[in-house]
Amino acid sequence: MEDVTYTKGIYTAVATVRDADGGQYQGLVSLARDDGEAPENSVYEVDTLSGTPEEALEEAKALAHRILGELEL
Structure with a gap:
C-alpha cells in the first residue's frame, strides 16, 4: 500500500500502515x-x-490532517 504525504510549511506528514497483532492493521x-x-x-x-x-x-x-491543522507556522 502506498504511503500518503502531506506538507504544510516546513512540516511533512507521511501517513502509512503497519501490521498489528491478530491480522489487524494500525495507521501511523x-x-x-x-x-x-x-x-x-x-x-x-x-x-x-x-x-x-x-x-x-x-x-x-x-x-495527519489533524496534526497539520494544529500546527502554528
Whole structure:
C-alpha cells in the first residue's frame, strides 16, 4: 500500500500502515520538520486498530490532517 504525504510549511506528514497483532492493521503518521537546522521527526499512532489496510490508511490520513491543522507556522 502506498504511503500518503502531506506538507504544510516546513512540516511533512507521511501517513502509512503497519501490521498489528491478530491480522489487524494500525495507521501511523511520521511528522518531519525541516527548518534548515537538524530535522526533527516524530511518529504518531492511530489509537485504534483496523480490519483492513485501507481502513488503517484512512485513519492515518485523518490523523495527519489533524496534526497539520494544529500546527502554528
